[in-house]
Amino acid sequence: MSRPTGVTVxxxxxxxxxxxxxxxxxxxxxxxxTRAIFIEVFRQDLLAEYPQVQPQALAEYAQLIAxxxxxxxxxxxxxxxxxxYGLLKLKGWAWGGTLTLAIVNILGSLNQIFEVFEAKVxxxxxxxxxxxxxxxxxxxxxxxxxxxxRQAFSRQRLRHE
Numbered sequence: 001m002s003r004p005t006g007v008t009v010x011x012x013x014x015x016x017x018x019x020x021x022x023x024x025x026x027x028x029x030x031x032x033x034t035r036a037i038f039i040e041v042f043r044q045d046l047l048a049e050y051p052q053v054q055p056q057a058l059a060e061y062a063q064l065i066a067x068x069x070x071x072x073x074x075x076x077x078x079x080x081x082x083x084x085y086g087l088l089k090l091k092g093w094a095w096g097g098t099l100t101l102a103i104v105n106i107l108g109s110l111n112q113i114f115e116v117f118e119a120k121v122x123x124x125x126x127x128x129x130x131x132x133x134x135x136x137x138x139x140x141x142x143x144x145x146x147x148x149x150r151q152a153f154s155r156q157r158l159r160h161e
């Protein structure tokens with residue numbers, strides 16, 4: 001059985017998204033002015049939440065959070081590249097991994113939506129982005145469970161056993 005066209009499209013989306021996320025995360029990690037802006041955003045959030053803490057301690061903590069978050073996102077983008085490759089090869093682990101990434105994306109988007117409503121800041125653009133992410137993740141899950149897609153991954157696995 002040949003690879004369904006939608007699997008190729010999904011792999012392409014994963015490659016594109018992973019490349020974009022990797023590029024922006026590396027920019028945060030490697031380009032000093034970009035990193036400074038990212039750290040300042042975290043510092044301002046921490047300052048608003050913990051006004052009693054020394055500003056220098058908050059700055060150091062904000063830097064740790066920013067670099068850790070960017071590093072984590074780099075790892076996720078590399079996993080996205082791996083899932084895209086696995087989808088192109090109809091690997092069963094890629095089906096499960098892509099499903100897992102979609103579920104993680106849904107949970108992250110729901111968390112962001114609740115945080116935006118709690119903060120009452122930037123509701124419009126962030127809400128739009130997160131609803132788009134939820135919709136995309138939902139479509140990915142729906143597509144992965146289509147019988148022809150499941151069958152394509154099952155046959156490939158049986159061929160190698």
